[in-house]
Amino acid sequence: MQEVVVTVIAWLVLLLGLSYMTQATHWAELAKDALRYPHHYFPMVLMILVLGLTVVTLHNVWVADWPVVITVVGWIMVLKSIAYLLLPQVMTVFVSWSLASLTAWIRIAGLVLATLGGALVYLDTVAG
DSSP states (O other), X not given: OHHHHHHXXXXXXXXXXXXXXXXXXXXXXXXXXXHHOGGGGHXXXXXXXXXXXXXXXXXXXXXXXXXXXXXXXXXXXXXXHHHHHHOGGGGGGGTTSOHHHHHHHHHHHHHHHHHHHHHHXXXXXXXX
């Protein structure tokens, strides 16, 4: 089961990163909309929470090697979801950002995620 979790998260990070890079404006608009109407996004956040909890339950691996990245991603998903569900006002940090600034930061995040995801997919393929 751990192998499935690793593969799913590796591909998710890669594809999400590619989406952030190629669809940054849409993601920025989604973020701005979430600031205006946080309750609209609770179902999506709950799904991310369930996925994160699945990762940390089935792949809670703390080793000095690349599989720890999957565990860290799972914990980030859990903590971010909890923060959004309990304190959606935390997201108001981004209210003052222009759409252009938010889009640029999303593209940068996409590059980081796509690189990380590509490395994870490669390592999962080679090591798996």
